Amino acid sequence: MKIYSRGFNLFGEITEPILNHFTLVVEFEVIKKVCLNFSYSIFHTDKECFLYVHEGVIDLVKAFEGDVLMVGSNDDFYLFMKDTGELLLGDLNHLQESIQTHYENHFPDKTIKDIVCGSKIIVIYGTDGTVCKVIDSVPQTLKFKCNNIVDVKCGNEHCLILDEIGNVYSFGVGSRGQLGHGKLNEEPEPVLIEALAGIKIKKIAAGGWHSCAISEDGVLYAWGWNCNGQIGLGKTEEEDGYVAVMAQPHVVEFSNEDLNALYVACGARHTIVYTDDKQLYGCGWNKYHQLKTCDDKNIFKLTHLHNFEDYSVLDLQCGPWSSAAICE
DSSP, X not given: OEEEEEXXXXXXXOOOSXXXXXXEEEEOSOEEXXXXXXXXXXXXXXXXXXXXXXXXXXXXHHHHTSOEEEEEEOSSOEEEEETTSOEEEEOSSSOOEEOHHXXXXXXXXXXXXXXXXXXXXXXXXXXXXXXXXXXXXXXXXXXXXXXXXEEEEEOSSEEEEEEXXXXXXXXXXXXXXXXXXXXXOOEEEEEEOGGGTTSOEEEEEEOSSEEEEEETTOOEEEEEEOTTSTTOOOOOTXXXXXXXXXXXXXXXXXXXXXXXXXXXEEOSSEEEEEETTSEEEEEEEOTTSSSOSSSOSEEEEEEEEEEOTTSOEEEEEEETTEEEEEEO
């Protein structure tokens, strides 16, 4: 499996601070999870876990003296669960610190399914449907419980939850419409996004303050903050009809009506979408060429970015100011 990335780059052994085209950055036989952050990245493979920083690569399996089952990270720290069930917290200055005592009462018997980190919120969910949010290092088990969670995504301060039926729930800060409930209120507990109810959603993505979803039929929905055009409404700030905040999901249209969206990922203020014709599209902030190499700092409608006909794209991933395609 290979990861091709472009945009702002302060990780790995690549010397250019800005990648102006999709560049092969890592290659592993199996990649379980990719965490792209502002100044470092983590790649969790089948049996290994590597932290890439500008100065080099750290083998975290050796550093932690045990297999890493799952990983989550943000710009400030990373969080791992070892095969022993122990949770470890680390940052670039302090490699690891056990924080098992903080979580053992929330997830007994090693039932954690995954760890998802935003810049100001962490969500840990279990195989039994338990969901725990962590804010300022304080864990809190939510009243909400769902035994069929298939995906969780975190933005800076909000979270999306997708169940196997295709329902999408959101909670956290909603000040820029990122929760999709038609208002700007904060939600302490997950609430069903009514505008998507009855639409079977198969993919979700959370940006800094915006959100996206793809339906089973390949329709792309987006909502939240649109300051840089990241939700693809198409109108610039100088045009009539420009909307800075969209508090409910809306359909994002491609120039070709026959296209179906397969994968979506969101950065801090940009969005990328892979379609069934093996092309990549995107919109939003482009200061560091995280979308395409051009003079436009903001791209307000879905624009063709790259031809992936020669690749087999398995998923997309974004850092705050970078974009990546995970390929077979």
